[in-house]
Amino acid sequence: MTRQADEPAPFPGATGHRIVVVGASAAGLRCAARLKRLRPRWQVIVVEQREIFSDAACGLPYALSGDIDDPDDLRRTSWGALRDTAFFEEVKGLQMLTGWRAIALDPVSHELTVESGTTVKTLRWDELVLATGARPRNLSGVAAGPLVRTFHTRRDMRELKELLIHGKLEHVAIAGAGAVGCELAEAFRSLWDVDVTLIEAAPWPLPAIVDREVGALVAAELRRQGVTVLCNSPVRSVASRDAGVQIEAGDHTVNADIIVVATGVEPAVELAAAAGVAIGRSGAIAVDQNLATSAPHVWAAGDCAEVRHAVTGDPVHLPLGSLANRQGRVLANILAGVPDRFGPAAGVIAVKIFDLTVAATGCSATMAQKCGLNPKAIWLTAEDRAHYWPETDDIHIEIVFDPASRELLGVAAAGTGDVVKRIDVATQILLQRTTVDQLARLEHAYAPPFAPALDPLGVAAFVAQDCDEGVEPLSPLAPLDGYAVLDVREPSERRIHPLAGVDVMAIPFGELRGRLAELGGNRPWSVVCERGTRSAEAVRWLKTAGLAARYLGGGMIWRVAAGLGEHSHE
Numbered sequence: 161m162t163r164q165a166d167e168p169a170p171f172p173g174a175t176g177h178r179i180v181v182v183g184a185s186a187a188g189l190r191c192a193a194r195l196k197r198l199r200p201r202w203q204v205i206v207v208e209q210r211e212i213f214s215d216a217a218c219g220l221p222y223a224l225s226g227d228i229d230d231p232d233d234l235r236r237t238s239w240g241a242l243r244d245t246a247f248f249e250e251v252k253g254l255q256m257l258t259g260w261r262a263i264a265l266d267p268v269s270h271e272l273t274v275e276s277g278t279t280v281k282t283l284r285w286d287e288l289v290l291a292t293g294a295r296p297r298n299l300s301g302v303a304a305g306p307l308v309r310t311f312h313t314r315r316d317m318r319e320l321k322e323l324l325i326h327g328k329l330e331h332v333a334i335a336g337a338g339a340v341g342c343e344l345a346e347a348f349r350s351l352w353d354v355d356v357t358l359i360e361a362a363p364w365p366l367p368a369i370v371d372r373e374v375g376a377l378v379a380a381e382l383r384r385q386g387v388t389v390l391c392n393s394p395v396r397s398v399a400s401r402d403a404g405v406q407i408e409a410g411d412h413t414v415n416a417d418i419i420v421v422a423t424g425v426e427p428a429v430e431l432a433a434a435a436g437v438a439i440g441r442s443g444a445i446a447v448d449q450n451l452a453t454s455a456p457h458v459w460a461a462g463d464c465a466e467v468r469h470a471v472t473g474d475p476v477h478l479p480l481g482s483l484a485n486r487q488g489r490v491l492a493n494i495l496a497g498v499p500d501r502f503g504p505a506a507g508v509i510a511v512k513i514f515d516l517t518v519a520a521t522g523c524s525a526t527m528a529q530k531c532g533l534n535p536k537a538i539w540l541t542a543e544d545r546a547h548y549w550p551e552t553d554d555i556h557i558e559i560v561f562d563p564a565s566r567e568l569l570g571v572a573a574a575g576t577g578d579v580v581k582r583i584d585v586a587t588q589i590l591l592q593r594t595t596v597d598q599l600a601r602l603e604h605a606y607a608p609p610f611a612p613a614l615d616p617l618g619v620a621a622f623v624a625q626d627c628d629e630g631v632e633p634l635s636p637l638a639p640l641d642g643y644a645v646l647d648v649r650e651p652s653e654r655r656i657h658p659l660a661g662v663d664v665m666a667i668p669f670g671e672l673r674g675r676l677a678e679l680g681g682n683r684p685w686s687v688v689c690e691r692g693t694r695s696a697e698a699v700r701w702l703k704t705a706g707l708a709a710r711y712l713g714g715g716m717i718w719r720v721a722a723g724l725g726e727h728s729h730e
Contacts, residue, residue, distance in 0.1 A: 184256070188461070320420070359393050643685065
């Protein structure tokens with residue numbers, strides 16, 4: 161092995177600080193390019209072991225599906241320039257060491273050891289930025305190989321696409337129904353029409369993001385699109401066979417051509433840990449609000465670093481491209497002496513799953529309970545625009561809050577309507593540590609083509625406030641056979657979404673006030689309508705009459721969309 165003592169010569173005119181950035185993905189390049197703009201006479205060196213880098217990794221599933229024709233579009237600027245080594249050197253003024261891997265870090269001597277092939281050299285630095293990213297998790301006890309793959313890089317995408325193009329894949333198993341697993345299920349089905357089995361250890365898809373009520377909507381959409389969904393099915397073993405792989409998952413045996421492991425990522429922290437840099441409880445590099453690590457003059461940003469969760473206050477690992485890009489900019493400002501900080505994050509995320517958009521921010525009720533909070537959840541199905549507008553679509557919204565403090569803990573939504581706009585608004589409110597009462601005062605732009613007079617997010621907050629008045633929802637997935645069921649829908653609605661398997665008293669909402677005397681018995685009433693709004697009002701009338709009642713949150717539209725109802729053939 162050859163060791164070189166020489167270092168990259170500074171660019172002409174470079175003086176002052178030398179900054180070394182390890183990693184040329186979102187956080188590292190964003191930090192380096194911003195820093196060079198702020199301090200053009202500083203020397204900024206980026207070390208990256210890959211020759212091809214700066215891919216927008218979140219676009220890889222869409223390159224596999226064919227939505228994006230040219231994978232190079234994932235590393236182009238909005239004006240078409242290819243973000244390669246020459247671009248960052250000639251346009252951004254950086255010094256790029258591509259094809260070099262950082263192998264050792266000495267925070268005391270301010271030296272970084274890098275290697276390329278058999279050549280090793282040492283770089284000195286004034287400030288060091290660790291942007292080493294994350295790597296895909298593997299299945300415990302299952303070795304990676306041609307039949308057991310991950311999906312994290314351009315190479316992963318290209319190899320899978322080659323197999324699809326040549327007709328080598330007829331049945332693909334995917335381990336993990338998180339965001340990437342669900343996106344891959346769509347990619348394999350939508351263009352290639354491959355049989356897909358999606359295997360998830362948790363009881364519903366997207367378990368780290370949403371509760372079971374929204375998860376049921378995701379599972380139902382996947383199944384409607386021909387994906388076999390196996391929940392409560394942790395992978396126990398994967399065995400290679402002549403014709404592919406045999407997977408034992410829960411109580412199921414799945415035979416497939418290959419299995420793609422999409423069980424999440426883990427932060428790449430080996431370089432930091434070996435140098436004595438503190439690793440946090442989440443497994444990522446511990447940083448403060450200035451993105452400083454425990455080692456002086458060593459900083460971390462992106463998927464390798466912890467962030468503080470806006471709701472729980474706990475340090476967490478949130479490998480999101482939106483956060484990585486912002487962290488890179490914030491860190492550049494701090495290094496350049498521009499006042500800035502990276503505050504708590506809500507972890508907002510959106511996922512496209514065939515015709516369904518799913519988005520969430522903050523905590524699900526499941527996550528909040530695990531963190532020792534006391535969450536309450538409500539559900540609403542609403543229209544994303546004025547109900548009379550021709551292109552109106554439904555949105556299913558869950559709000560999670562603390563009934564004692566009224567603090568908003570999280571919001572999730574799914575539907576074919578404008579979901580992401582609502583979750584983005586909810587995120588800004590949640591980051592202010594505000595209450596559902598403040599959410600209820602939401603002001604929004606109203607015009608029939610864009611929104612109803614009362615925005616669904618604000619109406620969902622009203623539903624949360626109704627709980628204080630004794631109007632309580634049941635989960636959209638709640639079994640109804642233990643209740644006396646009152647259906648207040650119109651006959652035409654009941655024909656479209658019939659409620660089967662339970663004993664139902666049907667009284668249209670418009671007739672209910674005059675027919676309350678017909679209701680009796682000792683069992684509590686469960687009131688049902690299409691979206692949950694009429695049934696919530698009906699509960700007030702029943703309670704006034706001295707009857708115990710709750711209503712089906714989200715209504716029959718949610719229940720049917722989750723696969724628990726029946727559609728008529730009208």
